[in-house]
Amino acid sequence: MAKNYTFVPGAEFPYQYKYEHMAVTTDCVIFTYEERQLKVLLVRRALEPYRGRWALPGGFLRNTETAVQGAMRELREETSLEPSGLGELGVFSDPGRDPRERVITLAWYALVKPSKVVGGDDAEKAAWFPIDDLPPLAFDHEKILDAAMEHLRRDIYFQPVGFELLDDEFTMPDLQRLYEIILGTEFDRRNFQRKMLASGILKEYPGKKKTPHPGRHASLFSFDSVRYDEMKKEPGKQEF
Amino acid sequence: MAKNYTFVPGAEFPYQYKYEHMAVTTDCVIFTYEERQLKVLLVRRALEPYRGRWALPGGFLRNTETAVQGAMRELREETSLEPSGLGELGVFSDPGRDPRERVITLAWYALVKPSKVVGGDDAEKAAWFPIDDLPPLAFDHEKILDAAMEHLRRDIYFQPVGFELLDDEFTMPDLQRLYEIILGTEFDRRNFQRKMLASGILKEYPGKKKTPHPGRHASLFSFDSVRYDEMKKEPGKQEF
């Protein structure tokens, strides 16, 4: 079969194809939960267009990597973060969404524990922003973020996403507030606790958490991953 | 800003770019439900690679259209079908999935009523196959189909997908069998009917359906889209 592309080193336009090809980028929406707030990781753009604006970490996909690998690489390069996996978010393909030329963006999302949050050394390059207090973003990244929030709201019914956003040990009120923020609702304390414990994926963790405010200290729990893996094998719809 | 691509008409490789670009295609998984079977629409490939094999309808994305528009166009060109909308399925980006060169495929899916099923005129070019009796497929299209089935199973909880797969009038046993096939489970006849009627999105339709087999004839129902639109506006998790 005849090759339908060629590479001409040194040419002004060295990547040459028989058929129309496209620029493809990946972007990542990385959430964490810290200080009772849902936060998202942004990077400051060093190049035009939108130079100086905050944007989702991401960049051009290389020809030898899968989309997930590309998203992971860009994320590592720009923020030193390496989540355990990326969930598929969607395709953003509006022909006018990038002023330079038509760019297809493959969006991904991940949840990380606050303990993995990058330090403040390069706060001018990468920083966490509360989801309800964001700076203006580059491109159509607001739209991508909206899609990510919607995915998060849907996933929380089927996967124990709460535990990927919290530190290894957490209190029941912390977990509850996280659910309330993501879903935009409120739960009864007692019913929430009962349902969570009944699901069987929590185990008690010795000790109490000191709170900075008055009131009884809350007990600590941790996510029982062994139990969860067993449950995943069993059939049936699972909710958390 | 300097242009980072150019077009050289007549050249062997007329599409030339400053940076690496990629071939992007769209593929569609179109389901219907007919003769008590879930079926999927396939087209026979006229060109290499995989010439003569059955494949999902799809093709190269053009630079002026969104991914959905491209998927719709290819679907129309290859199968004369125009579903009301396409749902996002995912990105297939394994570098080796196309033998010609690296191709990113954006996959979509839709549900159509059997009344829209294309006739047998060009059965050699496009045809419906039962989901559990498929010919060998081109590329990684089996993988795309698996992803589509999984999406269908998830969507059926939140959207009344059953009614997009059935004709305007249908019987309760038909609807039940459809749910059972998609979810791979069995339901109690009486409980299924009660739950469906309680959801309020069905209305009775005059007449009975003659069955080809012995047994009492089943009453007909239709989907109450007015009622459904009202319910969509109301808050709360809806299941069907």
Added chain:
DNA sequence: GCAAAAGTGTTAACCCTACACCCATGC
């Protein structure tokens, strides 16, 4: 008449909801 499929109603178990009281802690 007989087998196959569809229509209908009742009961018990379970789950979810709403709600009240007590306990530990900081100030």
Added chain:
DNA sequence: GCATGGGTGTAGGGTTAACACTTTTGC
């Protein structure tokens, strides 16, 4: 001691799940 927040138990309502008998139809 008092305000704040956390831990626990229980009763009622609603939903789901299990189950049997009757009716209509083709052969």
